[in-house]
Amino acid sequence: MNLNNFNINNFNNLGLNKKLLKIIYNIGYKIPTEIQIKCIPLFLKGKDILAIAKTGSGKTASFVLPILNNININNNLQVLILSPTRELVIQIYNFFNLFIKYLKNIKILSLYGGQNYNIEFNNLKKKPNIVIATPGRLLDHINKKTLYLTDIKILVIDEADEMLHMGFINDVKMIIKNIKVLHQTALFSATMSFHIYKITKNIMNNPKEIILNKNKINLNIFQYFCFVNPKFKVNILINFLETEIFDRLIIFVKTKDFSSKLSFLLEKRGYLSSALNGDMNQNLREKIVLNFRKGLINILVATDIASRGLDISNVNLIINYDLPYNVNSYIHRIGRTGRADNIGKAILFLERKDLKFLNLINRKFNNSIKRINLPNLNTLLNIRFNKILDLIKNNFYKNSYILNFYKKFLNKIINSLNEKEIFDIALSLLILFYEKNFSKISYKDLSKINYRW
Ligand code: AMP
Secondary structure, eight states, X not given: OOXXXXXXXXXXXXXXXXXXXHHHHHHTOOSOOHHHHHHHHHHHTTXXXXXXXXXXXXXXXXXXXXXXXXXXXXXXXXXXXXXXXXXXXXXXXHXXXXXXXXXXXXXXXXXXXXXXXXXXXXXXXXXXXXXXXOHHHHHHHHHHTSOOOTTOOEEEEOSHHHHHHTTOHXXXXXXXXXXXXXXXXXXXXXXXXXXXXXXXXXXXXXXXEEEOOTTOOOTTEEEEEEEOOGGGHHHHHHHHHHHSOOSEEEEEOSOHHHHHHHHHHHHHTTOOEEEEOTTSOHHHHHHHHHHHHHTSOOEEEEOHXXXXXXXXXTEXXXXXXXXXXXXXXXXXXXXXXSOTTOOEEEEEEEOGGGHHHHHHHHHHTTTOOEEOOXXXXXXXXXXXHHHHHHHHHHXXXXXXXXXXXXXXXXXXXXXXXXXXXXXXXXXXXXXXXXXXXXXXXXXXXXXXXXXXX
8 A cells, every 4th residue: 555645635634523633643644545535524424335445555544533533422332343353353443442542431342253252241241332343253142132233323344355255244144134223334345346246235325435446556565476386385485585585474375284384394494483374263363463563473374364454564575375266365465565654575476377367466466466586596595605604703702702711621622633633623613504504405496497397
């Protein structure tokens, strides 16, 4: 997303109240994004909205701000936000809290699978004004009669295309049946499809459509593809990890199983990596995302479901190790980088048979996906050599006190050896060091392996 160059506009013109404008100023947002400019005034007027906007466009604020502007503080549950995954629910919840901490008396609650029911029952008794939930868990509460939707005035359905994809749409329809009064609905989807269109016809009242410029390329993300021989994929990945510069990296793979295996392999090689997949329990997933956010780990090996919608700044590299299952999934994956004003890079691993997919995404992105060569042996050796040189230099200075400590002992040994012996020992140590760091696989130049397999 490019937040800057849409329009010379500011938040004052959107119809938000002064209190909120002050908070927005405190948070540091200066210019509203395109979706915010288009969505907030309509939302404030109570219109039904169908917004096609990808993650990273600032869409969360485009519904959070008008909701907070229009909310009536009493003891009723007035706003319901449905989101497909627990991570997204938590993200929206945190986003609300950014603002709510400046506003008094607004009670907000998140409900999602994996969370302790008793905690949720107790929190529901406190009568929240806003609930953010995954559809399955919300239906559980409706069926248990621990939550009623009779006073809902605003319903937001976030990531509707993903709801469809994950088979939640019937749950959503069931939920809507429980909302009795006339209410405002806003539906957000990263992509438009016939199904989405049909749903909006059924559940919305003459919605205003906001479709962000479809062909607009996210100028912040530089996209590349490379041809890889499947036999050497892991080694090629490791070569990229050595040659690319990144703060945080997400590697996308197809299966949960492989995400764990690949991450384990990277950890063994000394990388600060963790898998993130749907097999993990809720607490673990949250902990991993938090560690990634804090920078305690800087590589996530993720499956699509687990990383949907994650908004983490400083992800500046995405590697699509396995092919995404469709073009939309590709758009979502690369959307984890280049967020707000940051620059991102995305590399797609392709096998010959995947050329059709490349054509599809290139059509979507106006042929802006460029071929990148695999890191060649010379580059790799240079990078490793420089790293080792740094290591030796830094360690020498750091460890000089150790040298002093053992000086007597070393002197004694050195005095008992002749010059050739000292030279041989130094040489052997260097060779051992070289062997360890310039492992055998590096000598095969993977960039030169033929792609016709
Ligand atoms: P979203 O598309 O809602 O996931 O938002 C993407 C990121 O953009 C989030 O980190 C927001 O905090 C940030 N953001 C949203 N609106 C603005 C704005 N007007 N100015 C600067 N950053 C924003």
